[in-house]
Amino acid sequence: MLSSLLLAFALMLILEGLLPFLVPKIWREGFRRMTELGDGQLRFLGLSSMLAGLILLMIFK
Numbered sequence: 001m002l003s004s005l006l007l008a009f010a011l012m013l014i015l016e017g018l019l020p021f022l023v024p025k026i027w028r029e030g031f032r033r034m035t036e037l038g039d040g041q042l043r044f045l046g047l048s049s050m051l052a053g054l055i056l057l058m059i060f061k
Contacts, residue, residue, distance in 0.1 A: 019027040034042070 034045075038043075
């Protein structure tokens with residue numbers, strides 16, 4: 001279980017680093033726009049992201 005969790009964490013870090021590495025200017029602009037969102041909007045984006053990940057896990061497991 002721990003090795004699977006570490007593997008998932010490593011994959012997340014790789015995916016998180018792709019955009020800043022490949023297109024830093026676009027990533028920076030998108031990040032700047034996200035800082036202008038309200039708390040409710042950020043929470044909705046976070047919840048949507050978690051639900052999408054959960055659905056993908058259920059589909060592919």
